[in-house]
Amino acid sequence: MITLAAAQLFREKGFPSTGMRDLAGEVGVEAASLYNHIRSKAELLQEICFRVANDFNAQLMEVEASENLTGLEKLEAIVRFHIQMWINRLDEVMVTNNESKYLEEPYNGTFLNERRVYVRRLEQVIEDGMRKGNIKKVQPYAVVLTLMSAVRGIEFWHRTKKNISAEELEENMVLHLVKGLKK
Amino acid sequence: MITLAAAQLFREKGFPSTGMRDLAGEVGVEAASLYNHIRSKAELLQEICFRVANDFNAQLMEVEASENLTGLEKLEAIVRFHIQMWINRLDEVMVTNNESKYLEEPYNGTFLNERRVYVRRLEQVIEDGMRKGNIKKVQPYAVVLTLMSAVRGIEFWHRTKKNISAEELEENMVLHLVKGLKK
């Protein structure tokens, strides 16, 4: 898959520094041949960013619909999903986080808007949990900022994976980030 | 200061996409004139990254030497410093976090090594706090990853600053990230 090879290169070298010749070498063809499969370099970035965004949105929608879960349980499900995305799909998720600023308009604007909406929906989960029950009194906006960024540290775990297993990492992060919010 | 103008542009546009003509425009001269003040574009990135790294190292050394502080108090002092750096020196700190991969060798290797040493020293603070007293049993490595990344969310707070003040943001993050570790 060209898109996944692109995600790996965009992560490692950055989007502007990744040449079509680099990507072609990874895929095993000449640069010109890539254009039989893709329209442009910019399109590859769009596909990566919006696919990841869609996956996050779909999971959040699922959680919002789970009426049997408490607020804290919803938050835990969301945080676990973020952690697993960073563990299992690092290339795509890092490109979405670090390279989306290179999206051309109107895609960059759309992307930022989608992110704002996502943040607001996550704040809503926290507010509901605070009102109805088991989440302690905090500023939802500050908590969302913290949660969504904290998982970015998993980037460095990937470089060795020696200090701790994926499962231990997830449990430690959940304990630190979510259980600390229990009333 | 050319270095600070560079930090702002490197943050906004990314290091590879920032042209010397962009920087010259920001400074108010032609691109060629910049070379009477700096040696190269690469040198600007080095200055930014290592100055920030030095500031973090200096603060950590200070905290390590404070024998009157408990482990948890040391950790809180470190986390507050990170938060304040992200609030007050966003351009430089973001370039150090996001653009350091564009450092040429041997600078990139040196930088990554310094980071590893910093992480290990922070783990040591947590281990000491766990053994001697008031930090709950956790995996120090996971906690350090989480703490150092969580503050990156402040990037998004800067875009509006309307939801919450700098002081509230700091207190909420400390409450979430540090107090949750109290035994």
Next chain:
DNA sequence: GTCTATATAAGGATAGAC
């Protein structure tokens, strides 16, 4: 110090043969 002009390299993308 400043500038204009330019050397040299590399980028994304296309043309057209097969």
Next chain:
DNA sequence: GTCTATCCTTATATAGAC
């Protein structure tokens, strides 16, 4: 589909006049 050759733009950095 693949390739070679190339167009055109832009990049960092330097030369040399003032």
